[in-house]
Amino acid sequence: QKEVEQNSGPLSVPEGAIASLNCTYSDRGSQSFFWYRQYSGKSPELIMFIYSNGDKEDGRFTAQLNKASQYVSLLIRDSQPSDSATYLCAVNDQFPFSGGYNKLIFGAGTRLAVHP
């Protein structure tokens, strides 16, 4: 059974700080990784994806992937109260990628609270 693990939090950071969210996954063959944000009572929305080792930056967000350690993280710079939400890490279940679709395995999410 493939698993994605996240610390449930809450992770509390002050406004303007860097929030670091972490995720580990069990299947060494996993190829692509996604970070979703979910506000309370709302549906998940994609922040970014990553599939190559290293860093990928998009505005205030940076995803980091280390396949050898089976670890993916999300950094949020200059955190704002509006970033307070649950962050879901998801991994593509298709290994090797076949069938042409993206079956996602989600972690339980980390709740982030940014306080003024």
Place this chain on the structure above:
Amino acid sequence: GAGVSQTPSNKVTEKGKYVELRCDPISGHTALYWYRQSLGQGPEFLIYFQGTGAADDSGLPNDRFFAVRPEGSVSTLKIQRTERGDSAVYLCASSSSPTSGPTDTQYFGPGTRLTVL
């Protein structure tokens, strides 16, 4: 519509009843996914449609669950003989091109909150 829509937004039913949950994907999206999200958990994959056919139904928990997409657009998730353990938010997602690779983006609908009393 601009996004994925789901109806009803809330559904309360009694144990043993039959329910249908509807998903209307983004226009032109051929790939459609159903997920289930229990309180405090991440979404759990149920079924994937490519066009009209269910290409992967490996996540359906048992034979009480069934889904259709007869015209390749709207999909209906059907649950027979509902149980209290079926209570969850049922999410639908669609994507434009399932063959675009392992980073194909799924767009989620607002979900249907199902409560089985």
